[in-house]
Amino acid sequence: MPQDSLLSIRSLSKAYGPVRALSDVQFDLRAGEIHALAGENGAGKSTLMKIISGIVTPDEGEIRIDGELVVLDSAAKALSLGIGLVHQEIVLCPDVTVAENILMAATARRRTLFMNYRALEARARQAMNRLAPIPVDTLVGSLPISHQQLVEIAKALTLDCRILILDEPTAALTERETDSLFAILRELRAEGVAIIYISHRMAEIFALCDRITVFRDGRYIGTEDIASTTPEQVVTRMVGRQIENLYPPKSAAPPGAPLLEVRGLAGDRFRSVDFDVGIGEIVGFAGLIGAGRSEIVKAVCGLYPRSAGTLTLRGKPVAFHGYADAVAEGVVYLSENRKTEGVFLDLSIAANISALDLGRVSSRLGALDFRKETNQARLLGRRVNLKAGSLSDPVSTLSGGNQQKVAIAKMLSVDPALVFLDEPTRGVDVGAKSEIHRILRDLCNAGVGVVVISSELPELIGLCDRILVVHEGGIAGTVEGEDMTEETIIRLASGLSPNARAA
Amino acid sequence: MAVGDMPITSTEPKARRMNLHSMREGGLIVIILAICIAMSFASPYFMTWGNVKAMMLSFAVDGIVVVGMTILLIVGGIDLSVGSVVCLSMTVSGSLFLAGAAPWLASIGGIAAAALVGVCMGLCVTMVGLSYFITSLAFMVIARGLSMLITQGTPLSLFTLPPTFKFIGQGTIEGVPFVIVIFVVIALIFDVLLRRATVFRRFLYTGSNEQAARYSGINVKRVKFGATVLCSGLAGLAGVIYMARFGSATPTFGVGMELNVIAAAVIGGASLNGGSGSILGAVLGVALLSIVSSSLLLLDVSVYWQDMIRGCILLAAVAADHFMQKRKA
């Protein structure tokens, strides 16, 4: 075992019933390094992190810190050893303020009788502002998912731990926050903190990390220096095969007749929004966190109150009073908020996928046909290459990325006319991601309208034919073809004029 | 591995259909059998048809209420008003009958009154946005008040009910009391519906995660409204049956019934957070409760000991059930 390793794990295994989440894996972490952990959805990354932070107990294997054998049987224990984790799924108290959430671990340790809210808020604000100035006295429950993600990160930053684990922290973040996060992580590295960084975004890994370890199907594949490898090699080791082009070819022909026309859409978080979605094009929505992209799209689908605006679908005006109306017209929305709006965690995978239109898996009399339901799940599961033990398992037993795949499969189950996807590939691995992109392109070519909201600019640029940039609840501009550069988009998103010279 | 080469064998529709239920029910069945066996040694009368009949009679009608409650719990609701609503249906149909209405018409009136309470509660919950707990608590008081008002505080005596109608509550078919037949039929129907009907699957979605249900295009308000009315309606039916059994309508009837009913549903696997529960389970739950009570009677346990022992057995049963599930899981 290398002397210099702060954390070292040997022959660790964990099984959930028949599912072997981790089998005989090893892992080494040095002080003052940022160590990437990569692997397909379901490879066992989160499980290992949960073990290291005392939330899950392994079946066998040994964990050493500074060469000392340790038993991590509770989160409290791990925290006391200076191990902090940013969860892949947001785990915060909705009824409590940002400040109290951020310093919850401190409150847990605190021995004095009374709280000191002033100090608490000061510390919380300091930690929060390093990422984004979210007011620390708001209730977490009233924040959008993107902000909750930032709170989750700030929470870990206050632990001043020796080992900091981030499980896909940027899945919901845009460049702006991602950059400030990276700056902070580099500082911490300089201070000698050991950081484990999990992400499906190769660009980030190669920009930030020193070493990378790859898992596949719960097995340890290997570790090496970032300097001495390439994204392609990493992906190949993750997936076990080559992934040629990440993004499908864009449509050659100009968009056909507009499928959807939105005019003068207004609501509490957006105003005078006009846009079209043409047949045969994939439209993207870019913008900073909190720009109001989700709200705009939800308003179209009748999921968010709108004060004004007209919708025209296939030439005829429509007014969706509730989402049910929209679904009836084949207009569906994939929520950015998987856990609370996307899936039924304690219901089976099959039941989740069929939820959008039970008519498809039931007899004319309205009796469910479980064989149909299972087959539907099996087919769509394959299509998004879902990794699961059995289709009757509750979705809660799936890995984050696989839960996302279930949500997408659910959308595909209804062969929609127009789909809005909010952060569709959040937490999805490279292979599955390109798979999903291809599916979207196929849908589009088949005449389905496709609208994608993403905080990952490369994805938008790679996938979309046209990108609408939202700024403070209004559409700041549209970019297509050559103009689709990260720079232009960011400038528009920040309310600046599109080209640098003008500024 | 991809889904393609998954152990799909384990996902046979059969297995799937049960997965929400089977475990819990298995446990309860074992426990009930255990008690029955123990009892049949303790008392020669326990396993006689007469006693079995007596036990079934003791929970058949409440069982109908439990069915409704279970469905409401699955949706994520709760109804404290059932006891009063049973009574309301009783007194309304009773007084309609005394006012000269045909018993069948009168019964429909009673059930309608009960359902109306459900409608009001449903509106308070879905439209106004009040919590199920408070709403149903208020209507528990209101419905009770209505019964008081209707009967002017005195039990209505319904001797003149025609035997054909009394049959509902007192008749037997091949020695099997008719109330038991009604109960079994209703339980079966709703058990099947709950497992197989798309409408009821929406109930499950709504209870499991209301937001996600909304984002699946389910009209959660309609679902909750429906479940609420259904629960009250079944309570109303129970009221009519009780009227037929006792040939009277007592304004104080069903006080405190709600707790027993909810308990039975919860023992049967329903969760107060919604999203889980089964009819079969609930039936077993209500059966367990009454088997325990009547066992104590058969053993001639002192009145002062009965509650103590009943509570302990209940606790033991639930704990045992819990462990069996853990082991299975």
Place this chain on the structure above:
Amino acid sequence: MAVGDMPITSTEPKARRMNLHSMREGGLIVIILAICIAMSFASPYFMTWGNVKAMMLSFAVDGIVVVGMTILLIVGGIDLSVGSVVCLSMTVSGSLFLAGAAPWLASIGGIAAAALVGVCMGLCVTMVGLSYFITSLAFMVIARGLSMLITQGTPLSLFTLPPTFKFIGQGTIEGVPFVIVIFVVIALIFDVLLRRATVFRRFLYTGSNEQAARYSGINVKRVKFGATVLCSGLAGLAGVIYMARFGSATPTFGVGMELNVIAAAVIGGASLNGGSGSILGAVLGVALLSIVSSSLLLLDVSVYWQDMIRGCILLAAVAADHFMQKRKA
């Protein structure tokens, strides 16, 4: 735009510290005042000190139980056994006193017995993993049974209690009944603790999201255990006070109390899903309930109408409160 200047900056730290509470309480206070003003016009007696005292007396002791229940609800629990536990503490201390123990010692015995029930429930919930609902339901029956056993079903007459002790339940300070003083003090203490004490913040965290609390190193089992024992303990205290007030211990006392207590807490803003609730709110809730009941008596509303009207007023009050909050939010 910077996230800083977003609409959601609108909550001041002050408002924040209160945020769980202020809103709801505002609404309730308005409603209660409204009723009082209306009543003082309707009846000359309503605002007399005698009547006000009667109303406060009618909820002071239950109020202590409500405090405990609110805390338990905040943690995400629920306790159906409070009524029986109040009674148990009464009968235990009563019989200890009759057996010759000094009243103070006897009282401690009673409270200990109550707390012991809490300990058992706490263990069932945290160690065995049973649900609060079922566990407390079982102990509701068990505790009631114990009281029956201890008293052999007949009320214990304790008029030999020394006046110094009776003072707890019957004495007055400057005309203010001592029970009211006790209640106010307890309510104040726990209101402050709940808002500012580190330990009680952990209660709130656990109730809001148990997982998040555990991941933050909070020993959620200990928290839940503590809240359970606290709730039973306060019920025990209430039992002793009732004993001092009534000079007797009745084995049937407190039947059905649990619903009123939970209702008060919920009206006061507690949620059955945990994570919210306040003592002040709960106090207002319990006050509202008893003001409504006693108003009806002063208006000498026909007996038959009372329940109906009571239920309607309750519903109206809750709805009004709900709308006021909506507007505020």
Place this chain on the structure above:
Amino acid sequence: QDTPQESAFRCKPGETYVMNVMVTGVEYWFPVYEMFKQAAHEMGCKTVYTGTPEYDVTKQLASFQQVLATHPAGILLHPMNPDPFIEPINQAADAGIPVVTFAADSPNSKRVAYVTSDNFREGHIAADTVATAVGEEGEYAVLENPGQDNHDRRVSAFIEEMTQKHPKMKLVARAATNQDPTKAYTAVQSMAQAHPNLKAVFMPEASSAIGAAQAALETGGQIKVFCVDVNAKVLDLVKQGQMLGAIDPNQGVQGYMGFMMLFLAAHPQLIDPMNDYKRTGVNPFTLPIIDNGLAIVTKDNADDFRWDAYLKRRGTKGIEE
């Protein structure tokens, strides 16, 4: 309007007497109040019917305290439990408001009188009637409502009488049915199984009787059911022979004598007995206990105990005036 010669046995204008009970909606009280009212009106007094709709001593106490706040001339009280009312009753006494208890007592309080049917006699007579009906021999059971003293007294008296006067009668089962017809129904169903030759069941109140009688009918009808108190249903059951009979605690006299005692106690100057009342300050009209008698209800007289018929005959508004 002017009255020629003012009798001492009349109220001053506005002089009001209050009756206070728990579970106000329950039939039992109505005949009591009916005669309470009649006596009062005879003497130009006003009456009010108060209490709590619930079966809850704290709530009844609250209502009693509120009544005190209105300073009535006197209160006819049915205390749900004896001792909780000691303090409030004494408060009333000290405030010069006499309290008379009926049907249930608060012996250690300063109430001036207790009007009731003798619960022990009720139990004894019930026992004798049942014993003769089953031929002085056989098994019997009791359904109880533990905690309410007058009910408990009836039960213990019933059993006591059986053991002493009817040695061949054997008590084989007891169950607490707490005035719940369904519980009574279930209990008797099971008892009938465990004790195939059960001959009779007794219960101290009327609600359980409804369930018990039905169960008795369904289990072959050889179990004789007997209870205390009557209501429309019980009367029909008795009339149809599905119940052996019932005991009626003669509520009317309870209410009438209750009022008389209140009025007298409220006007102590009407009497000047040769005793120490002046020095001790106790009310000279203090009468520890008044037995208002009772009636055995059978097939033959059942119809004379019907509240609705009674009310129609009298043409009053019952408790609503």
